[in-house]
Amino acid sequence: MSTQRPDGERYVALSGGVGGAKLALGLAHLLGDRLTIIVNTGDDFEHLGLHISPDVDTAIYTLAGVVNPDTGWGRRDETWTFMAALQGLGGPSWFKLGDADLATHVERTRRLGAGETLTGITTHLAERFGVAARILPMCNERLRTVIETDAGALAFQDYFVRQQCRPSVRAIRFDGAQAAKPSPQVCAALADPALAGIVICPSNPWLSVDPILAVPGLPAALRASGAPVIAVSPIIAGRAVKGPTAKIMRELDLEPSAARIAGHYAGRIDGLLIDAEDGALADAIPIPVRSARTLMRSLDDKIGLARECIDFCAALQAKAKRPAQSAGGRL
Amino acid sequence: MSTQRPDGERYVALSGGVGGAKLALGLAHLLGDRLTIIVNTGDDFEHLGLHISPDVDTAIYTLAGVVNPDTGWGRRDETWTFMAALQGLGGPSWFKLGDADLATHVERTRRLGAGETLTGITTHLAERFGVAARILPMCNERLRTVIETDAGALAFQDYFVRQQCRPSVRAIRFDGAQAAKPSPQVCAALADPALAGIVICPSNPWLSVDPILAVPGLPAALRASGAPVIAVSPIIAGRAVKGPTAKIMRELDLEPSAARIAGHYAGRIDGLLIDAEDGALADAIPIPVRSARTLMRSLDDKIGLARECIDFCAALQAKAKRPAQSAGGRL
Numbered sequence: 001m002s003t004q005r006p007d008g009e010r011y012v013a014l015s016g017g018v019g020g021a022k023l024a025l026g027l028a029h030l031l032g033d034r035l036t037i038i039v040n041t042g043d044d045f046e047h048l049g050l051h052i053s054p055d056v057d058t059a060i061y062t063l064a065g066v067v068n069p070d071t072g073w074g075r076r077d078e079t080w081t082f083m084a085a086l087q088g089l090g091g092p093s094w095f096k097l098g099d100a101d102l103a104t105h106v107e108r109t110r111r112l113g114a115g116e117t118l119t120g121i122t123t124h125l126a127e128r129f130g131v132a133a134r135i136l137p138m139c140n141e142r143l144r145t146v147i148e149t150d151a152g153a154l155a156f157q158d159y160f161v162r163q164q165c166r167p168s169v170r171a172i173r174f175d176g177a178q179a180a181k182p183s184p185q186v187c188a189a190l191a192d193p194a195l196a197g198i199v200i201c202p203s204n205p206w207l208s209v210d211p212i213l214a215v216p217g218l219p220a221a222l223r224a225s226g227a228p229v230i231a232v233s234p235i236i237a238g239r240a241v242k243g244p245t246a247k248i249m250r251e252l253d254l255e256p257s258a259a260r261i262a263g264h265y266a267g268r269i270d271g272l273l274i275d276a277e278d279g280a281l282a283d284a285i286p287i288p289v290r291s292a293r294t295l296m297r298s299l300d301d302k303i304g305l306a307r308e309c310i311d312f313c314a315a316l317q318a319k320a321k322r323p324a325q326s327a328g329g330r331l
Numbered sequence: 332m333s334t335q336r337p338d339g340e341r342y343v344a345l346s347g348g349v350g351g352a353k354l355a356l357g358l359a360h361l362l363g364d365r366l367t368i369i370v371n372t373g374d375d376f377e378h379l380g381l382h383i384s385p386d387v388d389t390a391i392y393t394l395a396g397v398v399n400p401d402t403g404w405g406r407r408d409e410t411w412t413f414m415a416a417l418q419g420l421g422g423p424s425w426f427k428l429g430d431a432d433l434a435t436h437v438e439r440t441r442r443l444g445a446g447e448t449l450t451g452i453t454t455h456l457a458e459r460f461g462v463a464a465r466i467l468p469m470c471n472e473r474l475r476t477v478i479e480t481d482a483g484a485l486a487f488q489d490y491f492v493r494q495q496c497r498p499s500v501r502a503i504r505f506d507g508a509q510a511a512k513p514s515p516q517v518c519a520a521l522a523d524p525a526l527a528g529i530v531i532c533p534s535n536p537w538l539s540v541d542p543i544l545a546v547p548g549l550p551a552a553l554r555a556s557g558a559p560v561i562a563v564s565p566i567i568a569g570r571a572v573k574g575p576t577a578k579i580m581r582e583l584d585l586e587p588s589a590a591r592i593a594g595h596y597a598g599r600i601d602g603l604l605i606d607a608e609d610g611a612l613a614d615a616i617p618i619p620v621r622s623a624r625t626l627m628r629s630l631d632d633k634i635g636l637a638r639e640c641i642d643f644c645a646a647l648q649a650k651a652k653r654p655a656q657s658a659g660g661r662l
Contacts, residue, residue, distance in 0.1 A: 048437050049380055049444060079412040085434030089459050091441065099430040103416030106379050110422065113380060128420050 009196035016208020018072035020201030021062035026302030042145035042211025064129035141180040197313025200231035228316035340527035347539020349403035351532030352393035357633030373476035373542025395460035528644025531562035559647035
């Protein structure tokens with residue numbers, strides 16, 4: 001299978017935070033401005049009077065090459081004078097805001113206050129950071145991921161950062177979803193006739209991808225695009241690479257496995273890319289599966305996985321054009 | 332005249348920004364927690380979604396010993412990562428906000444949003460900075476100094492910082508003054524039976540002290556205190572030590588001189604402390620005058636001038652208790 005795809009082909013990635021941004025970076029290396037990343041904003045929150053969009057910022061910083069390589073979020077070569085001073089004044093310090101990172105939040109908040117949309121602001125910021133790929137918040141409206149836990153209903157950042165994902169998850173809801181809609185830019189990206197594939201990055205399906213799919217009309221727009229939709233399993237050999245995916249699956253009585261990820265996305269994806277370690281699971285998954293190395297440590301890993309995704313989409317596209325075959329199988 | 336005043340005696344200072352804070356620092360060295368500083372908030376403004384109180388912060392930072400010694404405002408050992416990043420994003424960069432300084436504005440704004448008063452927040456901040464003197468905003472309400480110039484009506488910081496005081500001043504007004512009132516803490520400080528003197532610091536009378544005196548009821552409270560009220564002339568030999576005082580006086584058709592400062596405060600002060608260089612003017616000033624070195628370069632200068640102020644108040648107090656004398660004269 002070749003990755004020398006026609007130059008005009010465009011791709012869309014759906015991404016949450018750190019894990020998703022890694023694959024998005026790989027895709028961006030191959031696709032440049034032919035990549036659009038639709039980013040989860042269910043994690044957005046208001047803190048210290050600022051509108052913070054953690055996943056959008058992680059996408060921007062990662063693609064701009066300014067992300068902190070140690071954490072995967074925040075900026076490299078950051079200073080922490082503000083945070084230390086705020087702590088000295090008794091201000092809330094559970095959410096770490098570096099001095100340079102703070103400028104992003106202040107400028108976003110200022111522009112929102114002036115009536116700009118989250119989409120317009122994100123485009124402005126990404127341009128300022130020199131990002132060629134298009135980074136789009138999934139919607140402009142306020143949709144907030146709320147985690148119902150044994151410790152009560154928690155706003156996302158409260159659960160994720162302040163409480164370090166310790167409470168046990170019972171359910172997840174998306175406040176404000178009813179009033180949300182895909183932005184015109186998201187709709188345009190999905191309606192583009194040059195769209196050759198949609199890649200759901202290996203972000204947490206429940207916390208990071210489901211909020212995107214909770215935007216009314218967005219799943220239908222994915223299907224209506226006609227492009228193959230694939231997901232990359234965030235579970236490798238029963239474990240999550242990072243974050244609470246496996247823990248949450250167990251709390252939701254779901255066995256952490258690539259097969260269960262396929263089940264979660266059933267009807268919404270055309271193929272699942274699983275880790276080579278999980279190759280034996282392929283036959284248990286009723287949709288086309290490709291296995292590859294999915295752990296992304298180096299930039300080469302990211303580009304390699306991105307290439308697999310593009311090839312997988314191409315294979316699914318080619319298959320769709322051939323006479324009917326069995327639903328599942330390896331591609 | 333001795334500065335060994337009874338231990339219980341308390342003093343109030345009225346102060347604007349940098350120049351006033353210098354004398355306030357001298358007074359604080361002599362008086363510690365027996366000093367209350369009523370600070371101008373007519374310069375306050377909302378910027379980048381933050382409530383910024385420049386004069387209050389200058390007072391806190393100066394008395395806490397953390398002020399930038401080169402500028403007289405902002406914090407020493409400051410970093411500027413935020414500002415550089417904001418500029419990189421195309422955000423407004425005309426008002427310089429250091430990373431540590433920013434924490435003060437963010438925390439103030441956060442607490443205002445939570446319903447705390449400016450007075451309560453200032454007290455909290457001053458305590459956190461280890462300031463023994465009481466620092467009080469003149470009022471909790473929004474009073475805004477507006478400069479009417481040949482370039483139109485300008486918000487204070489627009490005139491002062493963005494336009495560097497270049498436009499010619501025609502008049503100064505205090506928007507919102509009607510609805511303002513001295514805070515309970517300001518009233519209590521002025522009603523304290525132990526109050527032995529009130530010192531109007533050598534801040535700009537038009538830009539920095541008049542907003543304080545524009546708070547309805549505040550001038551009456553000064554007089555009702557029964558304590559001598561003195562002012563320190565910010566004009567030395569026809570020039571302002573710093574800032575646009577002399578320029579503004581000329582634009583208002585007022586000759587820049589200590590005598591004209593006395594005229595400005597006529598009826599509101601009991602004595603004027605002028606620079607030794609202006610000693611010859613004393614006879615032209617129809618209220619008691621004391622001359623001393625008023626230029627404050629070193630900490631000793633500040634403490635020395637503070638001592639002169641305290642002695643002057645004591646002399647005026649003593650004089651008031653003696654049989655009637657002429658209105659003017661040297662004390």
